[in-house]
Amino acid sequence: MNSTFDIIVVGAGHAGCEAALASARMGAKTLLITQMVDRIAAMSCNPAIGGTAKGHLVKEIDALGGEMAKAIDATGIQFRILNRKKGAAIWSSRAQADMALYSRYMKKTIESTPNLFLRQDSVQQLLVEEVDNKIAVRGVIGGIFGEMRAKKVIMTTGTFLNGLIHIGKHTSPAGRAGDAPSIELADFVRNLGFRVGRLKTGTTPRLDARTINWSILERQDSDEKIIPFSFSTEKIKQELIPCYITHTNAKTHETIRNYLSESPLYSGQIKSSGPRYCPSIEDKVVKFPDRTSHQIFLEPQGYDTCEVYPNGISTSLPLKAQIEFLRTIRGLEEVEVVRSGYAIEYDFIDPTELDATLETKRAANLFLAGQINGTTGYEEAAAQGIIAGINAACSVLQKEALVLSRAEAYIGVLIDDLITKGTAEPYRMFTSRAEHRLYLREDNADSRLTPAGRRIGLVNDADWERYEIRKQQVQEGLQYVRETAIKEEDIRIPLSAPIIPGMKIAQLLKRPELDMEDVNVLPGLPELVRRRIAIELKYEGYISREVHSMKDTETLDKILIHENVPFQTINGLSNEVVQKLKHFQPRTLGQASRISGITPSAVHVLRIWLKNRGNSHSKGV
Numbered sequence: 016m017n018s019t020f021d022i023i024v025v026g027a028g029h030a031g032c033e034a035a036l037a038s039a040r041m042g043a044k045t046l047l048i049t050q051m052v053d054r055i056a057a058m059s060c061n062p063a064i065g066g067t068a069k070g071h072l073v074k075e076i077d078a079l080g081g082e083m084a085k086a087i088d089a090t091g092i093q094f095r096i097l098n099r100k101k102g103a104a105i106w107s108s109r110a111q112a113d114m115a116l117y118s119r120y121m122k123k124t125i126e127s128t129p130n131l132f133l134r135q136d137s138v139q140q141l142l143v144e145e146v147d148n149k150i151a152v153r154g155v156i157g158g159i160f161g162e163m164r165a166k167k168v169i170m171t172t173g174t175f176l177n178g179l180i181h182i183g184k185h186t187s188p189a190g191r192a193g194d195a196p197s198i199e200l201a202d203f204v205r206n207l208g209f210r211v212g213r214l215k216t217g218t219t220p221r222l223d224a225r226t227i228n229w230s231i232l233e234r235q236d237s238d239e240k241i242i243p244f245s246f247s248t249e250k251i252k253q254e255l256i257p258c259y260i261t262h263t264n265a266k267t268h269e270t271i272r273n274y275l276s277e278s279p280l281y282s283g284q285i286k287s288s289g290p291r292y293c294p295s296i297e298d299k300v301v302k303f304p305d306r307t308s309h310q311i312f313l314e315p316q317g318y319d320t321c322e323v324y325p326n327g328i329s330t331s332l333p334l335k336a337q338i339e340f341l342r343t344i345r346g347l348e349e350v351e352v353v354r355s356g357y358a359i360e361y362d363f364i365d366p367t368e369l370d371a372t373l374e375t376k377r378a379a380n381l382f383l384a385g386q387i388n389g390t391t392g393y394e395e396a397a398a399q400g401i402i403a404g405i406n407a408a409c410s411v412l413q414k415e416a417l418v419l420s421r422a423e424a425y426i427g428v429l430i431d432d433l434i435t436k437g438t439a440e441p442y443r444m445f446t447s448r449a450e451h452r453l454y455l456r457e458d459n460a461d462s463r464l465t466p467a468g469r470r471i472g473l474v475n476d477a478d479w480e481r482y483e484i485r486k487q488q489v490q491e492g493l494q495y496v497r498e499t500a501i502k503e504e505d506i507r508i509p510l511s512a513p514i515i516p517g518m519k520i521a522q523l524l525k526r527p528e529l530d531m532e533d534v535n536v537l538p539g540l541p542e543l544v545r546r547r548i549a550i551e552l553k554y555e556g557y558i559s560r561e562v563h564s565m566k567d568t569e570t571l572d573k574i575l576i577h578e579n580v581p582f583q584t585i586n587g588l589s590n591e592v593v594q595k596l597k598h599f600q601p602r603t604l605g606q607a608s609r610i611s612g613i614t615p616s617a618v619h620v621l622r623i624w625l626k627n628r629g630n631s632h633s634k635g636v
């Protein structure tokens with residue numbers, strides 16, 4: 016039996032799938048091991064991909080040559096752009112998924128990818144050996160397939176390490192509902208000395224669509240003009256399904272309050288911290304007592320299922336309480352529950368144990384990606400997965416690693432936040448986390464990252480050709496609108512001020528009240544390209560200032576700090592700064608500058624020291 020690979024990926028969730036596809040597509044012989052092959056890329060929680068800042072991550076994965084965007088375009092049942100009334104920097108794509116189709120699409124993609132092998136097994140240990148006083152990982156040991164060797168191992172075990180489910184007072188060990196937890200592997204990594212913490216997340220009950228009174232609820236359809244997630248999807252062709260909206264009310268909140276003593280969140284049964292930005296309905300009722308209602312989106316889980324996901328009421332109350340409070344909600348008066356809501360506690364590994372490639376500092380050849388690093392979200396996991404897969408393959412194929420800076424990608428922001436600051440609660444992406452968000456938009460993710468994806472061998476010929484055509488269309492379109500005068504008959508809406516004869520289209524499009532769809536200009540171009548032209552024009556002043564300020568970030572990120580810098584001998588660095596630098600072991604001066612407590616003057620002292628010490632400790636000063 017074949018048991019030697021270049022790369023072994025443990026866990027076929029959202030991180031593992033992207034990691035395995037990236038490494039196999041780059042030419043590394045890759046094995047993907049997971050506990051249940053018919054739950055590949057399962058959506059443990061909401062049946063949706065994207066959302067504020069999450070959509071940006073999905074576009075970036077796509078631009079690099081990853082799969083998530085293509086998967087949701089093929090299996091999505093409702094598509095919307097969020098925040099359309101705000102600035103273009105935060106316009107975020109979001110799509111509801113047919114959960115079963117999404118998982119089947121990913122499984123089929125994995126099974127049809129050359130160099131990629133799949134096995135159903137539960138990995139219990141890593142194969143390790145000591146080399147020069149450092150641990151080196153050499154493979155894994157599965158409960159059924161036994162020893163499997165590899166040059167690199169990527170762990171993407173999500174919420175499974177010591178997973179413990181809570182429903183009221185009832186607890187049960189599980190990676191998620193219906194899946195066994197990873198106990199042995201959790202103990203093994205803890206015994207290797209990794210800093211391990213405990214986090215929690217939760218999910219909603221699943222409702223039977225046949226028992227919901229849809230006729231009295233507000234309907235929410237897809238956008239009229241749909242821009243697909245993937246840059247390579249021409250058009251969304253499948254039938255689309257609406258969501259519906261309802262709200263909790265005072266009776267709902269009173270019912271929940273009556274059961275709080277049985278909530279594991281409020282009885283002290285759950286001690287770990289949960290995702291602040293995705294609170295349970297218990298948290299909402301307790302923390303916002305004045306709110307008279309909370310919005311709930313009723314999201315169908317697919318074409319061929321009666322299950323509906325009520326987004327906004329994640330709970331770990333006893334099932335009896337869940338049914339009681341649900342039936343106080345408009346439209347749910349007769350509702351039946353198919354699956355109970357629950358909370359889950361799980362181990363995660365402190366992400367400051369990682370370097371920017373997502374390889375661990377403590378154990379050579381071991382990469383970590385996904386919720387194991389303290390994030391929450393399919394998109395955050397997939398973004399780490401593709402980077403870990405790329406860098407494990409680059410290491411095997413002796414190519415230069417891919418490290419994205421905060422100035423070039425949300426993926427760069429995500430990984431830099433994790434490895435530099437760590438996290439005390441499940442980390443999810445927000446546009447406010449990116450200091451260069453005006454530049455890091457969804458619409459230009461391809462120009463920011465597709466050349467890198469092509470260089471490392473992940474962007475295929477067809478996608479590269481499409482990219483080249485798009486790039487030319489944007490350049491020629493911008494030139495056309497800058498040189499061509501607008502004609503009255505091409506304007507579709509009343510103007511706040513008349514046009515001056517000979518006014519160029521570009522000048523008119525800079526007006527805040529106008530968007531590309533308000534002028535009959537460049538009608539033959541794809542919607543994605545027309546939108547990009549309009550954004551580039553409207554924001555060109557801000558963007559050029561942004562690009563200028565990014566240079567400072569990039570300069571510091573290019574000043575490397577080697578592992579053996581004796582921080583304690585550097586005059587001018589306080590003990591607190593020395594402790595932080597020793598703990599976090601930043602690889603660049605930029606990373607050091609972002610560690611909380613590292614002052615600008617400490618950065619300056621360190622920069623001078625590195626410059627004077629030459630390249631024994633640093634490069635690029």
Ligand SMILES: Cc1cc2nc3c(=O)[nH]c(=O)nc-3n(C[C@H](O)[C@H](O)[C@H](O)COP(=O)(O)OP(=O)(O)OC[C@H]3O[C@@H](n4cnc5c(N)ncnc54)[C@H](O)[C@@H]3O)c2cc1C
Pocket residue numbers: 025026027028029030031048049050051054055056057058059060061136137138139171172173174175176190191192194196197200216217218293357358359384385386387390391392393396397
């Ligand atoms: C109850 C619950 C609620 C959630 N709520 C939200 C939410 O509200 N919002 C949000 O954005 N995200 C939420 N998530 C998180 C979301 O599901 C994860 O962020 C995402 O799935 C993480 O992807 P991943 O690839 O890191 O791990 P997962 O998707 O969990 O995949 C891990 C994979 O590893 C496999 N595995 C684990 N251990 C082993 C082993 N020893 N050997 C072999 N295979 C193994 C598992 O079988 C699984 O396939 C929730 C998750 C759960 C379980």
